[in-house]
Amino acid sequence: MKLKKCTLIVSLILLAALLYQNTVLSQPLTLTPLLGAYGFEGNRNISKSMIAGLGVDFFLSEKISAEFMYLRGDFDINYYDFDSQSCVTHDGIDANIVHIGGQYRLFKYKNWSPYVAAGVGLFYMDTDYADMFRDHQDRHYQYQLNYGAGLKYFISDEIAIRWDIRHMLSPEHMDNDISAVIGISYSFDFAQKISEPKVQTEYLSSHLEKKSSNQGYTTQKSNQQKSETAAIDTDNDGILDAQDICPKTNPAIEVDESGCPKDTDKDGVFDGIDRCPETPSNITVNIFGCPPDQDRDGVMDAKDQCADTPFKVPVDVNGCPRDRDRDGVSDSFDLCPQTPFGKLVDANGCPVLMKTLKTYRMKIEFDYKSTEVRSIYHTDLEKAARSMIIYQKAFAMIESHTDNIGSDAYNINLSNQRAESVKHYLNKNFHIPIERMKTFGFGESKPIADNDTESGRQKNRRVEIMISEKM
Numbered sequence: 001m002k003l004k005k006c007t008l009i010v011s012l013i014l015l016a017a018l019l020y021q022n023t024v025l026s027q028p029l030t031l032t033p034l035l036g037a038y039g040f041e042g043n044r045n046i047s048k049s050m051i052a053g054l055g056v057d058f059f060l061s062e063k064i065s066a067e068f069m070y071l072r073g074d075f076d077i078n079y080y081d082f083d084s085q086s087c088v089t090h091d092g093i094d095a096n097i098v099h100i101g102g103q104y105r106l107f108k109y110k111n112w113s114p115y116v117a118a119g120v121g122l123f124y125m126d127t128d129y130a131d132m133f134r135d136h137q138d139r140h141y142q143y144q145l146n147y148g149a150g151l152k153y154f155i156s157d158e159i160a161i162r163w164d165i166r167h168m169l170s171p172e173h174m175d176n177d178i179s180a181v182i183g184i185s186y187s188f189d190f191a192q193k194i195s196e197p198k199v200q201t202e203y204l205s206s207h208l209e210k211k212s213s214n215q216g217y218t219t220q221k222s223n224q225q226k227s228e229t230a231a232i233d234t235d236n237d238g239i240l241d242a243q244d245i246c247p248k249t250n251p252a253i254e255v256d257e258s259g260c261p262k263d264t265d266k267d268g269v270f271d272g273i274d275r276c277p278e279t280p281s282n283i284t285v286n287i288f289g290c291p292p293d294q295d296r297d298g299v300m301d302a303k304d305q306c307a308d309t310p311f312k313v314p315v316d317v318n319g320c321p322r323d324r325d326r327d328g329v330s331d332s333f334d335l336c337p338q339t340p341f342g343k344l345v346d347a348n349g350c351p352v353l354m355k356t357l358k359t360y361r362m363k364i365e366f367d368y369k370s371t372e373v374r375s376i377y378h379t380d381l382e383k384a385a386r387s388m389i390i391y392q393k394a395f396a397m398i399e400s401h402t403d404n405i406g407s408d409a410y411n412i413n414l415s416n417q418r419a420e421s422v423k424h425y426l427n428k429n430f431h432i433p434i435e436r437m438k439t440f441g442f443g444e445s446k447p448i449a450d451n452d453t454e455s456g457r458q459k460n461r462r463v464e465i466m467i468s469e470k471m
Helices: 002-023 198-215 220-230 375-390 408-430 454-460
Strands: 029-039 049-059 064-081 086-105 112-125 141-154 159-170 175-188 354-358 394-401 437-441 462-470
Touching: 029 064, 029 159, 049 086, 049 175, 064 112, 086 141, 112 159, 141 175, 375 394, 375 408, 375 462, 394 408, 408 437, 408 462
Parallel strands: 394 437
Antiparallel strands: 029 049, 029 175, 049 064, 064 086, 086 112, 112 141, 141 159, 159 175, 354 462, 394 462
């Protein structure tokens, strides 16, 4: 039994050594002293305890690294002694935890780098009281699978604070344990001491030899020394230190020709974590490199005319809830989604029956491309306002129209602006509440004169007001 345990431990150590041999010569090595806590499943009669140990990581690629972890703690075991027929507690039982596995780095943003991890290992408890292993009283170890996640905060390119939490699972008894540790990681990069970029070295060497005849280099040996110095690439990113503006870039980050993290759209978020790598210039972005979109409707805030749209409500190109019948009630809540345009509707988007109290059909003409209410119509608008004051329950239906010059979309937008201009004029000058006025922009769809003549087009540029009351 002891031979089997020793064989397993030696195998894990040899596997770790093999990974080290194959990776450390070309990739960085990270050592992390660890401190934390280990908790057992409640039915195991083993107390929680502090643990300490060491983690070793080897970079296999930009995203993946192998890891070896050793942890040690002192635990208290409670069990029932059949000889004395009493409950017994043994304090300070040494336990060793060995794991080997891998990590996958999700992304890196500024100094933060989250990762997920998984592996296999062994839990060994140095005691004859192995009540925790229910099937074999003489066995003090069990195999474990583990998985979890962690986070690193880089203080510098070599030093980082590491948080790690794992779920430990014993396949034999389905025991569930939890470990949580924190540590300080330090990275060693041996690549620069063992290998040099051969092509760049040869180029610099020949360049210095050519230059020596003009600048008085004395010997070929001095040229060789200068070439070796110039060929150093501290951060192993493929850009020599002599040309590297960012000589301490993390080796997992893609760099540009200057040796700095690549940022194609120049928004301050480098390409490795930029979810919107083609953001136009001078646009403010969030931590993921995308223009802010607070209501998450797909229209960035800079162009969103309805920036507080509820989540998952369909919107138009302006970021406002879709309203196909243009009655002011979005399609998501409209019980009558095909109401004819120009009808007053209730909160459900259905037409409201109206009773006419007094009708003013007023033609308010506008200058070409203008939305300003001309002074000659102020008297007529005052009459409409006084009727609104007399009839306290009255509504003003403000309909705006244009001529046929311009596109349909342009004319509808222009007529909406003119109707709104009249509404705000009545509110500002006569204090008619905004909620008692409803505007409709019909564009060029309802002409009252021939659009082929200037006089006809002038008549079509108008606003008509009808005052009525709900039945």
